[in-house]
Amino acid sequence: MKESLMDILACPLDKEPLDLSATDTESNDDDTEVLAGELTCTECGTVYPIEDGIPNLLPPDMRE
C-alpha cells in the first residue's frame, strides 16, 4: 500500500484514524510503498498487520 492511502484508511470498528508503523518500505518518485508493518487504531488500540503490501483491515473476529 502507498503511504498516502493513510488519508482515507480508518479503523473498521470505530472509524477512527490509524497510526502507521512501517518495518519495510520501498521509495518511489512520488510516494512511499509500505510492504510490511502495522496499523494501530488511535482510539481503541486494535492492531492491523500489513504483509506483502496488503493491509489486513478485517475486524479481528473475522480474521482466519
Next chain:
Amino acid sequence: MRRSQLERELSQLAGFDAPTASLEQYRTPGDVAAHLCHLATLYDDLDRPVVDLGCGTGVLALGTVLAGARSVLGIERDRDALVVAQRNERQLLLTSPPQWIQGDVSSPPIDCDGVTVVMNPPFGAQKTNVHADRPFLRTAADIGAVSYSIHNAGSKEFLTAFVGEHGGTITHAFSLAFDVTHSFEFHTEGRRTIDAEAYRIEW
C-alpha cells in the same frame, strides 16, 4: 482506451484459484466489466476516486484504471483473491495501479465520501446467503456519489425500494447475460449462464 481493447485486456486476467461457494466467487467477465467502465467514462465518473467493493481478483478495479481512473481502491475480504489481483495488476504494467486492502464491506476500513463505487457483489443466490448484496448497497450509499453494480435478474423492485429509501436515483438499468465457469461441488455442469442486471445509481 477503446471499449473493445478494454474488453480484450480484462478478458485475459486471471480468476479465482479456488473459488469459495459461500462468497459466490466468480470472475467478472471482461465484456461486462468493459461495458460498465465504458459507461463510467461517458459520465465522467472516473474523474472521482473509485472504490471497488468486494473486488475479488480485481477485474472491475483494473478496468476503471485502464479506462482512465487515477485513484482506485479495491476492498476484498479474501486474501487469496487479492494476491491474484496483485498479479493481474503487475501483468498490466499500470502507471497508477489500484491500492488493495483486505477488509469487510459491512464494516469498511475507510473514511471517505463522494467516490464512485463499482461492485459485483454476491447475488444472494444461495439459500444461506439471501440479500447478500444489501450490505454492499448500504456501503455504496454511505460513501458513493455514484455506484455501478451488478445484481441477479429480477432485482429491480428490491433495488428501486432500497435506493429510494436511501435518497438515491437509478439512472440506468440494463440486462446482462454471461457464462461463468465454476468448480463448486454442488454444481454438476461446468458452465452456467447467469442472467443479471446492471445499475448506475446516483446517491
